[in-house]
Amino acid sequence: MTVEYHHVAVLKEEVLAALEVAPSDCVVDATLGGGNHGLSLAQKLGKGGHFIGIDQDEAALVAAKRRFQEAGLLGKKDAEKNATDLSKQTSEDLEPRITFVHGNFAELDRILLEQNIPGINKILFDLGVSSFQFDEGSRGFSYREDAPLDMRMDPGKHTINAAEVINTYNTADLARILTMYGDERYASRIARKIVEKRAIAPINSTFELAEIVKNAYPAPARAKKHPAKKTFQALRIEVNQELKALEIGLDAGVRWLLPGGRVAVISYHSKEDRIVKQTFKELGQGCTCPPDLPICTCNNVEIVDVKTKHTIVPSAQEVAVNPRARSAKLRVAEKL
Numbered sequence: 001m002t003v004e005y006h007h008v009a010v011l012k013e014e015v016l017a018a019l020e021v022a023p024s025d026c027v028v029d030a031t032l033g034g035g036n037h038g039l040s041l042a043q044k045l046g047k048g049g050h051f052i053g054i055d056q057d058e059a060a061l062v063a064a065k066r067r068f069q070e071a072g073l074l075g076k077k078d079a080e081k082n083a084t085d086l087s088k089q090t091s092e093d094l095e096p097r098i099t100f101v102h103g104n105f106a107e108l109d110r111i112l113l114e115q116n117i118p119g120i121n122k123i124l125f126d127l128g129v130s131s132f133q134f135d136e137g138s139r140g141f142s143y144r145e146d147a148p149l150d151m152r153m154d155p156g157k158h159t160i161n162a163a164e165v166i167n168t169y170n171t172a173d174l175a176r177i178l179t180m181y182g183d184e185r186y187a188s189r190i191a192r193k194i195v196e197k198r199a200i201a202p203i204n205s206t207f208e209l210a211e212i213v214k215n216a217y218p219a220p221a222r223a224k225k226h227p228a229k230k231t232f233q234a235l236r237i238e239v240n241q242e243l244k245a246l247e248i249g250l251d252a253g254v255r256w257l258l259p260g261g262r263v264a265v266i267s268y269h270s271k272e273d274r275i276v277k278q279t280f281k282e283l284g285q286g287c288t289c290p291p292d293l294p295i296c297t298c299n300n301v302e303i304v305d306v307k308t309k310h311t312i313v314p315s316a317q318e319v320a321v322n323p324r325a326r327s328a329k330l331r332v333a334e335k336l
Contacts, residue, residue, distance in 0.1 A: 035064030182234030
């Protein structure tokens, strides 16, 4: 690792206010990262409380463990364990109980079954990529650092990387993912340029790809934002299957919530937010039968109460301090 794991928690105070953690709650941070949100949530717990932090990035788990230790929330036995042995670490000698799990929230059913718990009270999904993953150039997430085209959040489990996508997908499929996951206006032009360039030599580095995208853009459009931003976003989502994981994880998270439990989701682009909004809408919809029907035949039952009729967004002050928070949107729902 070439840089310290660093990630600024987005909408932290808003998340704490929305989740209303009680001392005895079972709280899940499904995207632990460096432990910024997670530590604040765990510090609300007391005797009988249980915090479960999940992340697919082992570097994040190492950083989170260190942060929890420094805050006094891990026991002496945990402090003496190898810092990289984080697949399932639990602190049982202190209250609350703290558990770290290496995994993807798409595996939430398995992870929570292994914890032998009846349900959870609060769960947070902070989607997207951490500041560290962007800043650690060797991971290949950023078009601003020259590195191999990788973009895998968990290389041990994801076999396909960004270079394989770029060098093997046909023109139509490349254009599709750039449009679907990046809202890229020039998706077809970029896809054609990629296929032309890789016919000469494989495209293996972030700078190579960024230059191809830049040259595919019309000159007037290059001045607004870096042309490669949307392409890199789309590739990352495709490599890690992020939207599919969100659908699976969000469904599981709501099912595991006990009555009165809350789910909070921070999304960073329109496709993520649309999934969250639609899921909450469907789960919050009761009977859809015509009003004049004497009995319900649709059997729809209202499962959640959506607490955010309008999304919560960062303040201007927060965006000024952390520009990466600009696109964040927070939605919250409560299990009925």
